[in-house]
Amino acid sequence: MSDYLMKALAYDGQIRAYAISSTELVSEAQRRHDTWPTASAALGRALTATTMMGATLKGNDKVTVKIEGGGPLGVLIIDANAVGEVRGYVTNPHVHFDLNEHGKLDVARAVGKNGFLSVVKDLGLKDMFTGQVPLVSGELGDDFTYYYVTSEQIPSSVGVGVLVNPDNSILAAGGFMFQVLPEAEEEVIALLEKRLETISPISTMIHNGLTPEEILFEILGKENVTILEKMAVSFKCNCSLERTERAIIGLGKEEIRAMIDEDGQAETVCHFCNQAYHFDKTKLEKLFQISK
16 A cells, blocks of 8 residues: 555544555665664654654645754654655664663664754745754654644644564554644543543554554544545655756866866765765766866
8 A cells, every 4th residue: 555644634623633654655765774673763753754744834845854862873854845755864774772661662762862853844935944842752753742832832742653574674654643723622632632542553553454544533533534635655855867967067177077087986875865876987077078
């Protein structure tokens, strides 16, 4: 089943709801970056949450999330847009630990808790929207929740999860996000909080075959949910050979000549998708001719 995200309203428009299956996109990230299990869980959770954050945007709007927790993973950087495309990477993909005391991958230990979650939204305006909050757990779901409550003043609950196979491949990944709208009744908020205390882990729901809409029905009650939109989601990078060529041309003749004379070749690798672009001497000579 291809990944997708569902947008919905619940309880007569009092709750904004999102649910996502992200197994394939997290699998693509794992394959491209060769992440080990704990790193896969952290990167997958961040990708899933940022994809949902992107789904709250419109048109050509984009969002970048940076997570710096001081842990051995280093920095996580994720880009997403309003049409379900996401890309991201972690500084140190080869990080793995024994399971924590709850029998789960120790994401908090890998990410660290001494740092920040930063968000930059490009809304097509002159100035970017920026927000930053300290990490509260390093588990990432709680941290995205805290970001929304603190930086955007939107009472929210974000749940994300990733299950990893023994061979390092991704077994299941997904998430949900609920946001309380201004006119929500206290009874509705209390009911949602109670339901969130009793549900199965989101990764377990995905692994058990629940679709995003079924996850919403499971948590909120089918009779309370109004589906608004189904949106395909995927790991997609906007790097290309042409972009890389323009970047090299932008270095100028002196830099390109140094590449030719010293190494006779050049290679650049995209941080976000790990795609390598190789330029032999002949290609570099062509770029040298059209550079300034």
